[in-house]
Amino acid sequence: MVFDQMELGLMPASAQNRQHKETMRGDFAPIERLDVSAYRIPTATPESDGTLDWDATTLVVVDLVAGGTHGFGYSYADTATGRLILDLLADVVIGRDPMDVPAAWLAMVRAIRNLGRPGIVSMAISAVDTAMWDLKAKLLDVSLATLLGQVREGVPIYGSGGFTSYSITELQDQLAGWVDEGLGMIKMKVGRDPSADIDRVRAARGAIGPNLPLFVDANGAYERKQALEFAHAFADLGVGWFEEPVSSDDLEGLRLIRDAGPPGVAVTAGEYGYDLPYFRRMLEAGAVDVLQADATRCAGISEFLRVGALCWSHSMPLSSHCAPSLHVALGCALPAICHLEYFFDHVRIEQLLFDGAPRPVDGCLRPDLSRPGLGLELKHADAARWQVSI
Numbered sequence: 001m002v003f004d005q006m007e008l009g010l011m012p013a014s015a016q017n018r019q020h021k022e023t024m025r026g027d028f029a030p031i032e033r034l035d036v037s038a039y040r041i042p043t044a045t046p047e048s049d050g051t052l053d054w055d056a057t058t059l060v061v062v063d064l065v066a067g068g069t070h071g072f073g074y075s076y077a078d079t080a081t082g083r084l085i086l087d088l089l090a091d092v093v094i095g096r097d098p099m100d101v102p103a104a105w106l107a108m109v110r111a112i113r114n115l116g117r118p119g120i121v122s123m124a125i126s127a128v129d130t131a132m133w134d135l136k137a138k139l140l141d142v143s144l145a146t147l148l149g150q151v152r153e154g155v156p157i158y159g160s161g162g163f164t165s166y167s168i169t170e171l172q173d174q175l176a177g178w179v180d181e182g183l184g185m186i187k188m189k190v191g192r193d194p195s196a197d198i199d200r201v202r203a204a205r206g207a208i209g210p211n212l213p214l215f216v217d218a219n220g221a222y223e224r225k226q227a228l229e230f231a232h233a234f235a236d237l238g239v240g241w242f243e244e245p246v247s248s249d250d251l252e253g254l255r256l257i258r259d260a261g262p263p264g265v266a267v268t269a270g271e272y273g274y275d276l277p278y279f280r281r282m283l284e285a286g287a288v289d290v291l292q293a294d295a296t297r298c299a300g301i302s303e304f305l306r307v308g309a310l311c312w313s314h315s316m317p318l319s320s321h322c323a324p325s326l327h328v329a330l331g332c333a334l335p336a337i338c339h340l341e342y343f344f345d346h347v348r349i350e351q352l353l354f355d356g357a358p359r360p361v362d363g364c365l366r367p368d369l370s371r372p373g374l375g376l377e378l379k380h381a382d383a384a385r386w387q388v389s390i
Helices: 013-022 079-093 101-111 120-139 144-148 168-180 194-208 224-235 251-260 276-284 300-313 324-333 344-353 380-386
Strands: 033-048 053-066 069-076 155-160 186-189 214-217 239-243 266-269 290-293 318-320 337-343
Touching: 033 079, 033 120, 033 344, 033 380, 053 079, 053 120, 053 344, 069 120, 079 101, 079 120, 101 120, 101 300, 120 144, 120 300, 144 324, 155 168, 155 214, 155 324, 168 186, 168 194, 186 194, 194 214, 194 224, 224 239, 224 251, 251 266, 251 276, 276 290, 276 300, 290 300, 300 318, 300 324, 318 324, 324 337, 324 344, 337 344, 344 380
Parallel strands: 155 186, 155 337, 186 214, 214 239, 239 266, 266 290, 290 318, 318 337
Antiparallel strands: 033 053, 053 069
16 A cells, blocks of 8 residues: 555645645635734732632634635633744644645644643644634634534523632622523632631522522632532532532542532533543543533634533533633534533623624523624724733
């Protein structure tokens, strides 16, 4: 059997892209440009969870151009992510057929082999891959939800915030505000000061009423037996979701809490998954009741779709982490999805800076099928004051 250089992966990326251009299908022009920008947006107030403090969020934006059409992608990541895109990934995708998103994704994964998949490398691929999907849908003049195919018209969301830096009054005001907006599920942070957690959860329950589902997220702050004790205490306050009670790297600990904890409390984790094997290991360990994934971290829409298939094959519910404007189309396309996270910081940024950011109606987000692609455009003039160099 004879293989040419391209099949063996020996042909330089520039030569591969020229060959892609020469064999382009249909009437679509190749990708001709990739631009990257980054924005550091201060939080409304200082924020913290069980293990981290922050006062700003960095948004990395990718703009792909083919035949005058722009593809929009983004990730919440460090500015180093943008530098990596410019230095390594831009040459991989420029010149490629915008219809062949899987081929571009695979080429990017091969290009970063010596850097490793976890962390900003996968977040860089995420931003470019998302822009590729957005570009493809726009060239076909359909929404991303239509391109992927829908199993539902809208996706339930849960309000997410309740930071440990908040006073009791601030906590109750935020959570009650989401109830007033019609959100049907609420999540808060715990774990920074375990001695205060029961009182804070009790106050949250008082703010949202006795019947609304209440979630807690420890961000890996507890030890195993401590987390197990809190699981029972939280259950008495009607908590039905315990996110990262211990580190998401501690699969045995997650399994312990899942097996020995109250039957009505779902153990969840997965937001720090950067590749498909990570999610497979979590499922094979029996570590969670609901798997989480984030398309801005796990190498984009392409890999998120595979996570959805993995969950479906394991009869495992899937919930998206953060970035609600990006996940709404995916939530409508994947049968394993149970709900989306409506995270306070990202909602604020996306409504400030994205034209077309979806807003909840009756506790759900729905894609605007009249807008092609993700249905999002960056408000460059509004974002300019927060732009930082890459």
